[in-house]
Amino acid sequence: MKVLYIKASPKPNGESASHKMAGVFIEEYKKNNPKDEVVELNLHDKGCRYVNYEILCDSFERKGLMVETANKFIEYDKxxxxxxxxxxxxxxxxxAYIDLITVKGVTFEYNRLGIPIGLAKExxxxxxxxxxxxxxxxxSLIAFDMRYIKYIFRFIGIKNFKSFILENIDKSPEKTKQNLEKNLKKVRKLARKF
Ligand SMILES: Cc1cc2nc3c(=O)[nH]c(=O)nc-3n(C[C@H](O)[C@H](O)[C@H](O)COP(=O)(O)O)c2cc1C
Known part of the structure; x- marks a missing residue:
């Protein structure tokens, strides 16, 4: 299995709570799936282009940055x-990354009724x-982060979606540490089932 790990926080590993949580998840995942390849995509390493007119026109001709990025994305299993x-x-x-990978003909298609069908199945x-x-x-109704990712992934065909959210990260450094430690057990459990 090929696994793509997409990192969105600009902070270095030691300072980011989301990186720390993902680090623990991946460590546990690798322990349980030693043959799987986990590829890290830190979005801040090379940056991510916004879709402009040129990039968009290329995608209509089935070439260019969107098609290339979406084709790379869809190669992964998880x-x-x-x-x-x-x-x-x-x-x-x-x-910006999601705009690059959500490409008609690669990750989704319209059926004859015009209804979008995800192509990133299984x-x-x-x-x-x-x-x-x-x-x-x-x-919770105005928290769009996880919900947006869940539904855009569903839009491109990925229905098997799990999440874990750690809240109150910024209350105090001491509380944050305790909060993280308390929840890492749950993160490991999620990784074992992934
Ligand atoms: C630009 C910016 C906007 C933020 N907006 C919110 C917000 O709307 N709601 C919230 O609960 N926290 C918000 N935060 C706090 C971050 O969510 C929190 O510091 C972060 O989850 C820590 O993760 P990280 O260390 O991996 O970057 C914001 C932080 C930044 C830098």
Whole structure:
């Protein structure tokens, strides 16, 4: 199995809560699936282009950056996405990446009724998210980070989707540490089932 790990926080490993959570997840995953290949895609390493007119026109001709990125993406069997919540949603760089991989003819198609059909079938994804604050109901209704990823992945055909969100990360450094330690057991459990 080929696993793509997509990292959205710009912080270095030692400073990022979402990277830490994903690091623990991947360590446990590798322990249980030693033959699988886990490829890391840190979106901040090379940056991520926004789709402009030229890139868009190329994609209509089935060439260029969108088609290449989507073709690379769809080669994987499983996806691990780690991301902080930014302004109730995901960092723009992760959205820019999603704009590059959501390509008609590669990751989705329209059927004869015009209904979109995902082409990335038989795949799995897990979203490991962190939030500075807490979002109990009804605040949960305005937390779009995980929900957006869940539904855009479903749009491209990935229905097997799990998530784990760590909230209240920014309350205090001491609390954050305790909060992380308390929840890493759950993260490991999720990794064993992935
Ligand atoms: C630009 C920016 C926007 C943020 N917006 C939110 C927000 O809307 N809600 C929230 O709970 N936390 C917000 N935060 C806090 C982050 O979610 C929190 O610090 C992060 O989850 C920690 O993850 P990381 O260490 O992996 O980057 C924001 C942080 C930044 C830098």
């Amino acid at each position: 996806y691990i996405i780690s991301s902080p919540m930014w302004n109730l949603s995901i960092p723009a760089i992760l959205k 795949k799995k994804a897990v979203y490991l998210g962190t939030r500075g604050g807490g979002y109990p109901f009804p605040l």
